[in-house]
Amino acid sequence: MEDFRDFITEKKEDKSYRLVILSHDDPLDPNETAPMVRKKAEELGLEVFLAELMGCYLEDDGNNKLLYSYPVDKNGKPELPDMKHPVKYSKPFTMNPDDTLIMIRGLNARNGCASWWTMARNLESFGFKIINSVKCNEICNDKWYNQIIFQRYDVRTPATVLIRHSEGALDAAEKLDNKYPMILKTSIGSQGVGVMWVESPKALVGIVQLLYRESPYVDILLQEHIKTEYDVRVIVVGGEILGAMKRPIIEGDFRSNVSQGSEPEVFKLTELEKEESLRAAEVVDGDIVGVDFIPSSDRNKDHPYFIEVNSTPGLVGIEAVLSQAGSKAIVKDKKEKGISITTEILKKYMNRDLWK
Ligand SMILES: Nc1ncnc2c1ncn2[C@@H]1O[C@H](COP(=O)(O)OP(=O)(O)O)[C@@H](O)[C@H]1O
Numbered sequence: 232m233e234d235f236r237d238f239i240t241e242k243k244e245d246k247s248y249r250l251v252i253l254s255h256d257d258p259l260d261p262n263e264t265a266p267m268v269r270k271k272a273e274e275l276g277l278e279v280f281l282a283e284l285m286g287c288y289l290e291d292d293g294n295n296k297l298l299y300s301y302p303v304d305k306n307g308k309p310e311l312p313d314m315k316h317p318v319k320y321s322k323p324f325t326m327n328p329d330d331t332l333i334m335i336r337g338l339n340a341r342n343g344c345a346s347w348w349t350m351a352r353n354l355e356s357f358g359f360k361i362i363n364s365v366k367c368n369e370i371c372n373d374k375w376y377n378q379i380i381f382q383r384y385d386v387r388t389p390a391t392v393l394i395r396h397s398e399g400a401l402d403a404a405e406k407l408d409n410k411y412p413m414i415l416k417t418s419i420g421s422q423g424v425g426v427m428w429v430e431s432p433k434a435l436v437g438i439v440q441l442l443y444r445e446s447p448y449v450d451i452l453l454q455e456h457i458k459t460e461y462d463v464r465v466i467v468v469g470g471e472i473l474g475a476m477k478r479p480i481i482e483g484d485f486r487s488n489v490s491q492g493s494e495p496e497v498f499k500l501t502e503l504e505k506e507e508s509l510r511a512a513e514v515v516d517g518d519i520v521g522v523d524f525i526p527s528s529d530r531n532k533d534h535p536y537f538i539e540v541n542s543t544p545g546l547v548g549i550e551a552v553l554s555q556a557g558s559k560a561i562v563k564d565k566k567e568k569g570i571s572i573t574t575e576i577l578k579k580y581m582n583r584d585l586w587k
C-alpha cells in the first residue's frame with residue numbers, strides 16, 4: 232500500500248515544463264553548452280526558448296511575461312543587428328513561473344551588462360525559478376566571496392589570504408608563512424586566466440604592483456599551493472551528484488582547466504568526497520553547479536581541498552566524457568553506455584520540489 236502511494240506522489244510531481252535558456256555568445260567564450268541543452272531539451276519533448284542576453288527584454292501582457300530576444304541559430308549564434316541590418320526579434324516567448332524554468336548562463340563579472348543581473352533579480356521577484364540563483368552567481372563570480380562562504384561553513388580550502396593593497400603583497404605572504412611557490416589569483420576570472428604561479432617574493436611584489444596599476448581596485452587572492460597531479464570537477468544538480476571527472480594537470484603547467492587543454496576522464500568519488508561536494512554546492516545556493524576540488528592524500532579520511540564552485544559550468548566536456556565512459560560512468564549509478572548527463576539534469580527538474 233505504501234509503495235503504491237509513493238508511486239502516485241511521484242507521478243504527480245513529475246511534470247513536463249517549459250524551458251528558457253538565457254545565455255550570451257561571447258566572442259572569447261563561444262556559446263556551446265546552451266545550444267546543446269536546447270537540443271537535449273527538445274529531444275525530451277520540452278518546449279524550449281534559447282534567448283541571447285544582449286538585447287533581450289521583458290514585457291507583461293497582463294497575464295504572462297513575454298520574453299523578446301534576437302534569433303539564435305542552432306549553433307547558439309545570435310543574429311545581432313548592425314549598422315546595415317535593423318533590429319529583428321524572434322517571436323516572443325510567453326512564460327509564467329508555474330510552468331517555466333529559467334536557466335541563466337551569462338551572469339559573470341568579467342563581461343556582460345549590469346542590466347542582465349537586474350533582469351535576473353526581476354525574474355526572481357516575479358517568482359520564477361532561476362538556475363542558478365542570483366545569490367549563487369554573486370558568490371561564484373567572486374573567488375574571495377566564494378572563499379569566505381567556504382570558511383563560514385567549514386568547507387576545507389587551501390589556506391587563502393586577500394591582498395588588500397598594492398603594497399600589501401609581502402604582508403599577505405607572511406600570513407602564508409612565506410612558503411613558496413604560492414598561487415595568486417585575481418578574484419574575478421575564469422578558465423584559468425588570472426591564476427598565477429609565484430615562486431619568490433620578488434615575483435610576487437612585481438605581479439601585485441602591475442595588477443594594481445592596470446586596475447586600481449583589483450582584488451587579489453594569495454593561496455597555498457596544493458601539490459597534485461589532477462583536480463576533480465563534480466557536477467551537482469538539485470542536491471545530487473550526476474557526474475565527476477578528473478582533470479589532469481596540463482604538461483608544463485600547474486593548472487588543469489579544460490579550456491587550457493586538460494583532457495578529462497571519468498572519476499569515482501569516495502563517500503567523503505561526495506558528501507563534501509554536495510555541501511560545497513549547497514552553501515553557495517547552487518542548483519546546477521560544477522564543484523572543483525583537489526583530492527587529499529588520504530581520500531577516504533581527509534577532506535578534499537575545495538577550489539571553487541562554478542555557477543555556469545560548461546557541460547559539453549562532461550557530456551562527452553560520461554557518454555564515452557560507459558560502464559564506469561557514475562551518473563546515477565547507471566551502467567549503460569551513451570548516457571547523457573544533460574538529459575539527466577533536465578529530467579530532474581520535472582520534479583517540482585526542486586523549483587522551490
Ligand atoms: N591552491 C591551488 N593549488 C594547486 N592548484 C591550484 C590552486 N588553485 C588553483 N589551482 C589550479 O588552477 C586551476 C584554476 O584555478 P581556479 O581557482 O579554479 O580559477 P578559474 O576560475 O580560472 O578556473 C584549478 O583548476 C587548479 O588546477
Ligand SMILES: [Mg+2]
Pocket residue numbers: 422423523539
Ligand atoms: Mg576553476
